[in-house]
Amino acid sequence: xxxxxxxxxxxxxxxxxxxxxxxxxxxxxxxxxxxxxxxxxxxxxxxxxxxxxxxxxxxxxxxxxxxxxxxxxxxxxxxxxxxxxxxxxxxxxxxxxxxxxxxxxxxxxxxxxxxxxxxxxxxxxxxxxxxxxxxxxxxxxxxxxxxxxxxxxxxxxxxxxxxxxxxxxxxxxxxxxxxxxxxxxxxxxxxxxxxxxxxxxxxxxxxxxxxxxxx
Amino acid sequence: xxxxxxxxxxxxxxxxxxxxxxxxxxxxxxxxxxxxxxxxxxxxxxxxxxxxxxxxxxxxxxxxxxxxxxxxxxxxxxxxxxxxxxxxxxxxxxxxxxxxxxxxxxxxxxxxxxxxxxxxxxxxxxxxxxxxxxxxxxxxxxxxxxxxxxxxxxxxxxxxxxxxxxxxxxxxxxxxxxxxxxxxxxxxxxxxxxxxxxxxxxxxxxxxxxxxxxxxxxxxxxxxxxxxxxxxxxxxxxxxxxxxxxxxxxxxxxxxxxxxxxxxxxxxxxxxxxxxxxxxxxxxxxxxxxxxxxxxxxxxxxxxxxxxxxxxxxxxxxxxxxxxxxxxxxxxxxxxxxxxxxxxxxxxxxxxxxxxxxxxxxxxxxxxxxxxxxxxxxxxxxxxxxxxxxx
Numbered sequence: 001x002x003x004x005x006x007x008x009x010x011x012x013x014x015x016x017x018x019x020x021x022x023x024x025x026x027x028x029x030x031x032x033x034x035x036x037x038x039x040x041x042x043x044x045x046x047x048x049x050x051x052x053x054x055x056x057x058x059x060x061x062x063x064x065x066x067x068x069x070x071x072x073x074x075x076x077x078x079x080x081x082x083x084x085x086x087x088x089x090x091x092x093x094x095x096x097x098x099x100x101x102x103x104x105x106x107x108x109x110x111x112x113x114x115x116x117x118x119x120x121x122x123x124x125x126x127x128x129x130x131x132x133x134x135x136x137x138x139x140x141x142x143x144x145x146x147x148x149x150x151x152x153x154x155x156x157x158x159x160x161x162x163x164x165x166x167x168x169x170x171x172x173x174x175x176x177x178x179x180x181x182x183x184x185x186x187x188x189x190x191x192x193x194x195x196x197x198x199x200x201x202x203x204x205x206x207x208x209x210x211x212x213x214x215x
Numbered sequence: 216x217x218x219x220x221x222x223x224x225x226x227x228x229x230x231x232x233x234x235x236x237x238x239x240x241x242x243x244x245x246x247x248x249x250x251x252x253x254x255x256x257x258x259x260x261x262x263x264x265x266x267x268x269x270x271x272x273x274x275x276x277x278x279x280x281x282x283x284x285x286x287x288x289x290x291x292x293x294x295x296x297x298x299x300x301x302x303x304x305x306x307x308x309x310x311x312x313x314x315x316x317x318x319x320x321x322x323x324x325x326x327x328x329x330x331x332x333x334x335x336x337x338x339x340x341x342x343x344x345x346x347x348x349x350x351x352x353x354x355x356x357x358x359x360x361x362x363x364x365x366x367x368x369x370x371x372x373x374x375x376x377x378x379x380x381x382x383x384x385x386x387x388x389x390x391x392x393x394x395x396x397x398x399x400x401x402x403x404x405x406x407x408x409x410x411x412x413x414x415x416x417x418x419x420x421x422x423x424x425x426x427x428x429x430x431x432x433x434x435x436x437x438x439x440x441x442x443x444x445x446x447x448x449x450x451x452x453x454x455x456x457x458x459x460x461x462x463x464x465x466x467x468x469x470x471x472x473x474x475x476x477x478x479x480x481x482x483x484x485x486x487x488x489x490x491x492x493x494x495x496x497x498x499x500x501x502x503x504x505x506x507x508x509x510x511x512x513x514x515x516x517x518x519x520x521x522x523x524x525x526x527x528x529x530x531x532x533x534x535x536x537x538x539x540x541x542x543x544x545x546x547x548x549x550x551x552x553x554x555x556x557x558x559x560x561x562x563x564x565x566x567x568x569x570x571x572x573x574x575x576x577x578x579x580x581x582x583x584x585x586x587x588x589x590x591x592x593x594x595x596x597x598x599x600x601x602x603x604x605x606x
Binding site for chain 1: 270273274275276277278281528529531532533584585588591592
């Protein structure tokens with residue numbers, strides 16, 4: 001019959017029209033500012049710097065090695081190394097970044113910086129509400145803005161952060177055992193001067209995170 | 216009391232005219248008749264844009280506009296402010312005068328068509344003896360303004376769009392007029408007011424609308440198809456094709472002129488819908504005899520909104536036709552059906568009333584419909600295309 005297909009189409013659209021008022025499952029739209037979809041764990045937006053403990057400056061894992069700066073394909077990372085040293089997450093004396101800037105208007109979220117970092121210091125964030133009315137300053141993140149705690153890292157990527165924490169704890173234990181062995185050897189050897197300066201500060205700064213298991 | 220409520224606008228106008236000296240009364244009377252139309256129909260346009268976006272949204276399982284005001288009701292106001300504040304760009308090579316006049320002509324032609332539409336009992340701006348003729352004459356001015364827009368913009372897209380639009384509008388104007396001829400044959404008048412009066416009676420509770428006769432039903436369907444094509448609405452929205460000619464003949468228009476085109480297109484749609492109501496759906500008369508206490512203008516607008524919802528529903532359902540399909544439908548199906556429908560109306564007129572008349576007329580209308588539909592459904596043979604190049 002002529003017009004059969006038209007009638008079929010009209011019933012289908014009518015069903016859609018009335019169905020969208022009856023059944024909520026037809027309306028797939030998420031009304032963004034009020035409603036949000038739950039974040040998937042593998043989501044990533046831009047990098048951030050992880051710190052251990054409460055003080056972001058003291059606990060920053062980054063040692064200013066500048067590998068990420070060199071590897072970054074769009075060259076959006078700028079690092080200035082410090083002159084002095086302070087103990088890192090494992091307890092070794094390291095440099096730290098005096099300046100660490102990421103221009104997220106240039107960053108392409110490739111995650112290469114995360115992959116090359118030997119210190120588990122830079123990780124991918126999931127925050128995407130980053131729009132700003134300041135085109136340059138608002139999108140150039142400095143060290144303070146980039147620093148986020150290990151607890152935060154554990155909440156956004158629990159699986160990945162758990163593995164990282166376990167690995168760090170293992171490294172720390174190994175380093176401590178090594179230091180202890182060295183200290184024992186020194187103690188055994190007569191006339192060893194000074195105190196074991198390597199192990200002592202390590203136990204102060206990252207004390208909380210030494211047993212930092214995923215929460 | 217009911218009578219007074221029905222005639223409230225007419226009485227108000229007469230009361231207001233009482234304050235005017237006799238010499239100025241004809242002019243004031245005209246102005247008082249025109250102003251409500253100039254307010255009511257643009258308002259309906261605003262409501263329709265909201266209704267359309269909401270309806271299409273729901274058909275596609277979306278929410279539609281819901282940010283501006285409750286249920287997005289202030290969306291038309293936001294749209295109006297936006298289009299008023301936008302920059303009005305005129306191409307350097309455009310014919311400035313014609314480019315400026317085209318949207319004005321379209322909008323004014325669309326408004327002129329309302330002059331003969333009876334939107335209520337005793338509520339018509341002018342009761343012309345050749346009202347239907349006037350309506351179609353004014354309707355064809357739209358084609359002129361479309362071509363003015365396409366030609367003056369000096370852009371190949373707008374010119375092609377205008378040519379498409381003209382080809383389509385002229386093709387469908389013929390069946391549009393022929394579909395309404397049956398009503399003129401039966402009513403014996405070209406005046407819209409007397410056509411409505413002919414349909415105002417009731418048998419039992421059922422109205423004497425022309426759509427409830429075989430020729431009226433066929434005529435109504437043909438009229439509505441042709442009206443859809445006339446107002447460039449989906450599935451006949453060929454003049455604007457995003458993928459081919461972008462916005463068609465009004466591609467070089469922006470800001471308020473574009474809004475005027477939009478307004479004119481919608482007003483044209485309301486006017487042809489209003490004509491369909493006048494010709495086939497009994498104008499302002501109530502659908503059942505015991506509902507006559509509801510004022511006549513409310514019935515007119517209720518029918519109009521129903522037809523608009525039908526247009527939106529069709530738009531949300533059907534994909535666009537190809538240009539050749541569009542022309543085939545016009546010339547191979549709708550035009551012959553409109554001619555046959557005139558024959559049906561003649562048979563109806565000369566046969567004595569009864570069941571036999573119904574059966575004969577329905578058969579005479581249905582048989583060619585089925586036969587012609589075979590022609591439309593004819594399977595096209597697929598073959599390797601051969602090209603000929605100049606040596």
